[in-house]
Amino acid sequence: MxxxxxxxxxxxxxxxxxxxxxxxxxxxxxxxxxxxxxxxxxxxxxxxxxxxxxxxxxxxxxxxxxxxxxxxxxxxxxxxxxxxxxxxxxxxxxxxxxxxxxKHAKTQRYERDKIVAKGFTKESADFNKQPFKENQLIMAFEREWKVAKGWRKDFNPEKVSEFFKLTGCATRKSDYWFVYIVVDATGLKRFVEVSDRIKHWSDNDDRYGNMLFSETYGFKDEHFLFSEIF
Structure with a gap:
């Protein structure tokens, strides 16, 4: 060690x-x-x-x-x-x-996250049924979202090291995952990433394989390649 x-x-x-x-x-x-x-x-x-x-x-x-x-x-x-x-x-x-x-602190954080729909959450999706389809409706944060745009995210073989692949803040079964723009009934837009994550270094609990919602997304990160799927 x-x-x-x-x-x-x-x-x-x-x-x-x-x-x-x-x-x-x-x-x-x-x-x-x-x-x-x-x-x-x-x-x-x-x-x-x-x-x-x-x-x-x-x-x-x-x-x-x-x-x-x-x-x-x-x-x-x-x-x-x-x-x-x-x-x-x-x-x-x-x-x-x-x-x-x-899980007192994580429960409190989730209650706050539900309001603005961002951060690591208790929300999850079946990775075997990915990718979502255009205009598909999904449930997260106790409300409905329409999937507006999607990308497949892969490691960039020219820019990413094996160490980054193996650690990279998370352990995943697959070396690819999906990113979407979703919109709720009020017009609130969020990015959501779906992976078959099985452990995350900062998320020490049972919420593996989550959807990760955020207000912005790093599409210019040279470690990854983003392929538009719709």
Whole structure:
């Protein structure tokens, strides 16, 4: 194993001085160490039973009052339940910290994503039935979309390395996938990518093979070739 690899807890933490909330990251090396991100509600392979606290190697700096503090992550039976500063931890009975539902942060993010239809989602499509057809209706974000335009996306053999193919942020069964422009009843346009993805480094849960919605798309990326299909 590459000793430089690690996994990361990502979440929000309260400054112990001014109570401002900001994003934080805590790196750790006792799990899979393949650059996975874990959020509130995620279960971490290899975590200890019962209550466990992981502290970071570096101090956080409050973006509001500039106070430096050390971020900590609390796990309960392997599940991430809290991000808390060392100062607050010292005056907290962690046994009294409230438990939270599984996949808590990802569920919250999905609820936000439903409104604007973008980001990694719980939406999925049968890759074996790709490509979609022009004007086909699909369901995503609990509403209907019409497929307006489509491309097949392949690795560019002249520009992409084998390393990029094998890693490339995701593990896929196939080395090609599909990109579409879709439109909902209000006229909202989104790009959607469909692949037979089986794992993604930043999406450590069971939502594999998703449709990925976004507002913009990188058609000029030299690592890929885009062939218009309709």
């Amino acid at each position: 590459d000793m430089g690899m690690f996994d990361t807890f990502t979440g929000q933490i309260k400054c112990p001085n001014c109570a401002a909330i900001q994003n934080t990251e805590v790196q750790f090396k006792w799990s899979e160490c393949i650059l996975l991100d874990y959020e509130l509600g995620d279960v971490v392979p290899g975590a200890q039973e019962g209550l466990y606290v992981e502290d970071d190697w570096f101090n956080e700096r409050c973006s509001n009052c500039k106070t430096e503090f050390m971020p900590n992550v609390v796990l309960k039976n392997g599940k991430v339940i809290s991000f808390i500063s060392k100062e607050e931890l010292q005056r907290t009975d962690i046994a009294q910290l409230k438990d939270i539902p599984l």
